[in-house]
Amino acid sequence: MNPIAAARAYQAIQGAGSAGAVSPTDAPGFSDLVQNVIASATTQTRAAEAQMTQVVQGQGSLIDVVTAISSAEASLETAMAVRDQMIQAYQEIMRMPI
Template sequence: MDIRTSIAAQTYAQARQAAAPEPKSDDAAAGFSKLAESFANTLAAGEATAKAAMVGDADPHALVQALSASETAIETVVTVRDKVVEAYQEILRMPV
């Protein structure tokens, strides 16, 4: 056997191991779960502050802060959704 062939086979085996995907299904699911929970908590806090402001229990400054946080959260979720849809459409356009 030629030594160059042996080195090539070893290098290929090492590269194949390095390129093998590692299962990380829990990380992505946990990240999206945390994101959704944070989004829901932000909206719930905004609604609670708005209700309190309507009955006179919260000051207008707190209401403006809560509405601003809710608006930012909604804009972020819409942007992420648009990027996901765009990526999906790009995948659909790929030639088979």
């Protein structure tokens, strides 16, 4: 999931109040968003691996490999940021007095 799609999904969940906003019952859940981020990172990593394989076989372009690796890296960083925020939120909840 790219950052723009993530921002749009977040806006849809928050119910931006505009006429075209998605209702809370139609909005994807948090687990769906996390699964989409992980699936996107996996897909982009596999695409980068395919590009590297093509270059090794002499069929691809080095520029395509660099672009695919950069995209995969951005997806992985997004997934790691989501993970870090989830861990931080969990730790904050555990510190709350009952």
